[in-house]
Amino acid sequence: MNQPTMAQLVGPLRKELADSLSSCRVLVVGAGGIGCELLKNLVLAGFKNIEVIDLDTIDVSNLNRQFLFQKKHVGKSKAQVAKESVLRFCPSANITAYHDSIMNPDYNVEFFRNFQLVMNALDNRAARNHVNRMCLAADIPLIESGTAGYLGQVTVIKKGQTECYECQPKPTQKTFPGCTIRNTPSEPIHCIVWAKYLFNQLFGEEDADQEVSPDTADPEAAWNPADAAARATASDQDGDIKRVSTKEWARSTGYDPVKLFNKLFKDDIMYLLTMDKLWKKRKAPLPLDWTEIQQIESSQEEACGTGLKDQHVLGVQGYAQLFRRSVETLRSQLIEKGEGAELVWDKDDPPAMDFVTAAANLRMNVFSMNMKSRFDVKSMAGNIIPAIATTNAVIAGLIVLEALKILNSDFDQCRTVNLRCYSFDTLKPELHHVLSYLTYLCICFSHLV
Amino acid sequence: MIDTIEKEENIISEEEAAQYDRQIRLWGLDAQKRLRGSRVLLVGLRGLGAEVAKNLILAGVKGLTLLDHEQVTEESRRAQFLIPVDADGQNQAQASLERAQLLNPMVEVKADTDAVGSKPDDFFFQFDAVCLTRCSKDLMVRVDQLCASRNIKVFCGDVFGYHGYMFSDLGQEHHYVEEKPKVVKGSNEANDGPEAKKPKVDPNETTMVKKTVSFCSFKAALEVDWTNEKAKNNLKRIPVDYFLLQVLLKFRTDKGRDPQPDSFAEDSQLLLQIRDDVLETMGLSSELLPNTFVSYCFSEMAPVCAVVGGVLGQELVKALSQRDAPHRNFFFFDGLKGSGVVDYFGSK
Numbered sequence: 016m017n018q019p020t021m022a023q024l025v026g027p028l029r030k031e032l033a034d035s036l037s038s039c040r041v042l043v044v045g046a047g048g049i050g051c052e053l054l055k056n057l058v059l060a061g062f063k064n065i066e067v068i069d070l071d072t073i074d075v076s077n078l079n080r081q082f083l084f085q086k087k088h089v090g091k092s093k094a095q096v097a098k099e100s101v102l103r104f105c106p107s108a109n110i111t112a113y114h115d116s117i118m119n120p121d122y123n124v125e126f127f128r129n130f131q132l133v134m135n136a137l138d139n140r141a142a143r144n145h146v147n148r149m150c151l152a153a154d155i156p157l158i159e160s161g162t163a164g165y166l167g168q169v170t171v172i173k174k175g176q177t178e179c180y181e182c183q184p185k186p187t188q189k190t191f192p193g194c195t196i197r198n199t200p201s202e203p204i205h206c207i208v209w210a211k212y213l214f215n216q217l218f219g220e221e222d223a224d225q226e227v228s229p230d231t232a233d234p235e236a237a238w239n240p241a242d243a244a245a246r247a248t249a250s251d252q253d254g255d256i257k258r259v260s261t262k263e264w265a266r267s268t269g270y271d272p273v274k275l276f277n278k279l280f281k282d283d284i285m286y287l288l289t290m291d292k293l294w295k296k297r298k299a300p301l302p303l304d305w306t307e308i309q310q311i312e313s314s315q316e317e318a319c320g321t322g323l324k325d326q327h328v329l330g331v332q333g334y335a336q337l338f339r340r341s342v343e344t345l346r347s348q349l350i351e352k353g354e355g356a357e358l359v360w361d362k363d364d365p366p367a368m369d370f371v372t373a374a375a376n377l378r379m380n381v382f383s384m385n386m387k388s389r390f391d392v393k394s395m396a397g398n399i400i401p402a403i404a405t406t407n408a409v410i411a412g413l414i415v416l417e418a419l420k421i422l423n424s425d426f427d428q429c430r431t432v433n434l435r436c437y438s439f440d441t442l443k444p445e446l447h448h449v450l451s452y453l454t455y456l457c458i459c460f461s462h463l464v
Numbered sequence: 465m466i467d468t469i470e471k472e473e474n475i476i477s478e479e480e481a482a483q484y485d486r487q488i489r490l491w492g493l494d495a496q497k498r499l500r501g502s503r504v505l506l507v508g509l510r511g512l513g514a515e516v517a518k519n520l521i522l523a524g525v526k527g528l529t530l531l532d533h534e535q536v537t538e539e540s541r542r543a544q545f546l547i548p549v550d551a552d553g554q555n556q557a558q559a560s561l562e563r564a565q566l567l568n569p570m571v572e573v574k575a576d577t578d579a580v581g582s583k584p585d586d587f588f589f590q591f592d593a594v595c596l597t598r599c600s601k602d603l604m605v606r607v608d609q610l611c612a613s614r615n616i617k618v619f620c621g622d623v624f625g626y627h628g629y630m631f632s633d634l635g636q637e638h639h640y641v642e643e644k645p646k647v648v649k650g651s652n653e654a655n656d657g658p659e660a661k662k663p664k665v666d667p668n669e670t671t672m673v674k675k676t677v678s679f680c681s682f683k684a685a686l687e688v689d690w691t692n693e694k695a696k697n698n699l700k701r702i703p704v705d706y707f708l709l710q711v712l713l714k715f716r717t718d719k720g721r722d723p724q725p726d727s728f729a730e731d732s733q734l735l736l737q738i739r740d741d742v743l744e745t746m747g748l749s750s751e752l753l754p755n756t757f758v759s760y761c762f763s764e765m766a767p768v769c770a771v772v773g774g775v776l777g778q779e780l781v782k783a784l785s786q787r788d789a790p791h792r793n794f795f796f797f798d799g800l801k802g803s804g805v806v807d808y809f810g811s812k
Contacts, residue, residue: 024725024728024762025725026539026542026725027760027762027763052770055545056766059542059543059544059545059766060765060767076482076483078483078568079483079484079485079486079487079522079523080486080487085566086569104545104548104549165778323476324481325481326493394489399486399489400486401487401490402486402487403486403523403778404518404519404522404523404777405519405523405775405777405778406774406778407774408515408519408773408774409770411770412766412767412769412771412774413767413802414767415766416767416768416799416802417802419767
């Protein structure tokens with residue numbers, strides 16, 4: 016790097032760099048965990064013209080790390096409140112906030128061309144892909160980043176000099192085969208996915224890929240191919256599974272929780288048991304009966320004690336009660352919404368979360384798995400990624416350092432930095448000269464991509 | 465320290481559960497309760513101090529005391545995000561208090577305007593951890609000696625331009641736990657016998673493993689002998705930042721302040737002189753720390769404060785919650801290279 020000569024430092028920076036910081040325009044996409052830390056670092060470093068966009072509103076679970084927000088801001092626009100908070104400690108900053116989605120066509124290539132640098136602070140792949148393409152089209156450098164728990168990563172993307180975000184294939188979301196979900200679950204996650212499907216089949220938008228009834232066409236169930244075909248035909252005639260949709264059937268019973276319970280956890284299980292080949296090498300499921308469960312002594316519901324209420328694991332009777340209560344509540348919600356209404360599953364909607372917790376656990380019990388607390392079910396069902404302030408603080412600091420290099424036109428100095436439990440791995444520049452354009456290795460976290 | 469949790473602090477409120485949800489899912493409820501029982505002293509409220517304050521307050525410690533005797537200047541105000549724009553001339557800790565408290569009303573945040581050097585020994589004993597920034601080497605050595613014997617966790621950290629460091633002394637015996645996946649006995653799926661019909665063990669189950677580690681004093685860490693053959697052979701692998709730190713601490717002791725942009729010419733000359741002296745005393749060559757260093761150790765780079773403050777904050781959280789392996793015992797960050805290194809200096 017060039018040596019600063021005397022009296023040309025503005026704070027810790029060379030004067031030319033300090034000047035270019037105050038005149039350039041940057042775009043920050045996202046005002047959440049990374050976004051809040053990033054905005055703070057940018058203004059403290061001397062950036063003056065910043066635009067920030069985020070479609071989301073503030074939730075109480077954000078407050079452990081998105082420090083520009085307070086409890087009184089819950090429900091308000093993240094981008095807007097972030098701007099206001101930053102202006103309080105740096106009133107001279109010129110910040111524009113958009114409460115909007117970056118994928119809105121208003122933010123076209125011309126829009127992106129306004130900026131010298133774009134920095135992502137996103138949490139989903141669709142938006143990342145989109146911004147990646149816009150920056151390539153506008154030929155603007157992009158700094159990509161992500162965090163999860165104690166891990167994090169920062170990468171610079173510049174057309175013609177580095178790989179773009181989509182150059183390397185990213186791992187896709189894990190899915191499970193239909194017969195695992197419908198017939199032979201072996202892990203709690205299978206039961207949780209089933210319970211979410213069940214929610215949609217009963218209360219939400221029905222989806223042909225989200226069947227919950229036993230799958231008679233399961234290839235594993237057939238002793239021979241002809242047998243499978245015979246079973247499939249038989250069930251059509253039987254009528255109890257394929258002909259009537261789950262929702263229609265539920266409606267016909269008035270969403271009676273007890274009837275629902277017995278169909279899902281007794282009758283359907285007994286049907287599965289007839290597919291005996293499935294159980295030759297697996298432990299067979301054990302059907303539940305509503306009336307029998309009521310006879311069980313009220314399970315040892317301990318006093319709240321020292322743990323979080325949500326972290327308690329109930330007994331089968333407890334989950335049966337939870338199932339009934341949540342079905343009744345959801346039924347009321349449907350009625351209130353009127354004819355043809357559909358509910359959308361939301362982990363933060365208590366009866367929806369209760370329903371999935373109950374249904375998943377009852378199924379786990381049927382298949383002899385250890386049951387899970389609502390806390391754990393919520394993590395899995397809601398794809399919750401644990402998050403803390405410090406990881407975001409470190410990554411946002413690294414983003415700004417990369418930004419300074421870009422403005423200094425030091426592309427060869429740019430690095431991909433990977434953060435693993437706070438030991439940093441920095442890739443050497445020699446790699447860059449081997450190929451005709453710079454490439455970076457990325458450690459892929461499915462939630463970051 | 466936090467060996468036993470007070471009975472009334474055993475319950476976690478709904479408000480805490482909601483706010484701390486995403487971090488409880490990472491480090492567990494036990495760790496959160498230990499944090500909730502901890503009192504921390506933070507000395508120095510400039511760029512690095514403000515970052516550490518934010519991180520600890522958001523994490524949910526019981527109490528944080530902000531201690532700083534200096535007054536707000538335009539330069540110091542621009543370096544951090546807690547001080548309001550009209551606070552020039554006020555005490556730095558006092559000026560930072562309101563916004564620090566707003567970060568998390570569940571934490572007791574206090575301001576102390578005294579100079580840390582004037583505090584009697586027993587002042588420090590009310591804390592579970594102490595974090596020193598902008599302190600002289602002698603003061604850090606004194607406080608460290610005082611605290612380590614009482615099982616008070618000691619941390620030191622500073623940012624000089626693009627460079628930053630963190631040091632920790634968690635005592636002779638620091639106990640902590642690590643969460644490890646449960647070892648599942650190999651299942652033989654080809655076997656048709658009764659074992660095959662046993663329910664599958666959840667592969668996500670984990671177990672807590674207890675560990676103990678020891679730390680040396682700050683004094684011992686800085687007074688490593690480089691004149692013996694073994695040390696000399698290892699020199700190539702030593703982060704140069706360790707020697708840079710020695711130079712900057714000497715500057716601070718001699719001048720009573722850190723290098724300032726206003727006195728760039730004079731200060732850079734002095735830095736080079738000190739570099740020569742310090743390395744010579746250690747029996748090492750000046751070439752170990754090339755002249756270029758002077759350009760990049762003035763003032764505090766905000767992004768470097770964020771990185772070092774993040775690491776330091778997380779180390780404090782680990783130490784107070786007694787969970788996860790602590791860095792032992794230095795972390796050096798070079799903002800020019802974007803590289804961070806953990807290394808151990810001192811008696812093994």
